[in-house]
Amino acid sequence: MAVLRLSLPLSSFLILIFTLFILRLSPVHSTCTSQKFTNNKTYSNCTNLPTLNSTLHYTFTPKNMTMSVAFVAIPATSDGWIAWAINPTDTGMAGCQSFIAFKDSKGSMLVKTYNISSYSSIIEGKLSFEVLDSSAEFSKGTMMIFATVKLPMTMMEINHVWQVGGSVMNGVPMKHEFLPGNLKAMAKLQLEGMVDKSSNGTSVGSPMASPNTNSAPGLARVCVVLMFLGYLLGLIF
Incomplete structure (x- = not known):
């Protein structure tokens, strides 16, 4: 006994x-619904992305095929970088039309556009679609990319990719880690069927279910x- x-x-x-x-x-991170942005920026949809402790906020306006996004992530180091991209031709990294944000030599945040032609090189330059605006912010260890793009009329499904890296050398983001979280940082967004709350609630359906990282x-x-x-x-x- x-x-x-x-x-x-x-x-x-x-x-x-x-x-x-x-x-x-x-994984421990705040949900996208609790995140607030400067200048009272708001978005119709948000999702907790399944890897890299990141979130995506977005508003799609079918009338003019524009999409506004706010990508939020914690860089691998305080001097690292974050990236969000659309791949118009495939589901992986090669071919991505990317926004990459990092600190400049004075510690100010900036965002640049890159055409990722292959896994071994990135080319800074214009994207294959029109960028209406873009900016970046840093707050309490978190980086944010804000952008508005004009999409092709036929693009009703988006292959999007996100990433974080640990270093920037001479203004060039260095390679990221190849851990499972990095390699799985990709998903799809269905634009056909989204509700644009900024356009008087005009309904075009409902967004595709996104993965939820709530454990x-x-x-x-x-x-x-x-x-x-x-x-x-x-x-x-």
Whole structure:
């Protein structure tokens, strides 16, 4: 009986340790709905992107095929860079029409456009679609890219890619890491069916479901499993 009394606290202790371990590994970042921007910028849609602790806010106006975005991410280092891109021809990095933001030599934020022709080189220059405006900001360790682009009339689905890097040398962003989070930083946005709340609520359908990085449901399942394991340990010991 004495052994049984000792086993229950032991199982509870193991549950606590494993739960704290899972919590430590779980991604922690604010949801896109809680983020606020300067100059009262607002967007019709937002999504917590599935990798790199980043979010995307966007408004699509079908009348003139413009899309305004705010991409928010934490760079790999304080002197690093963030990027958001549209790939009009494929789903990967090669061919991306990219906005990359970083600090200049004086510490001020800037954003430049790059045509990523291959995985080994980036070329600064105009994109294949019209850029109406772009800017970048830095606040509390987080970088933000703001841009408005005019899309081709036939582009109803966007292959978008995002990325973060750790260094900039002589005004040129250096290569990013090739970890799973970096390699999986791509998704699709369905423009056909979006609601543009800025145009008197004119409905053109609903946006494609975007991945949600809120880990609460998955964590709850993990905790249930750990509690069951603790119960089994109590029976065994």
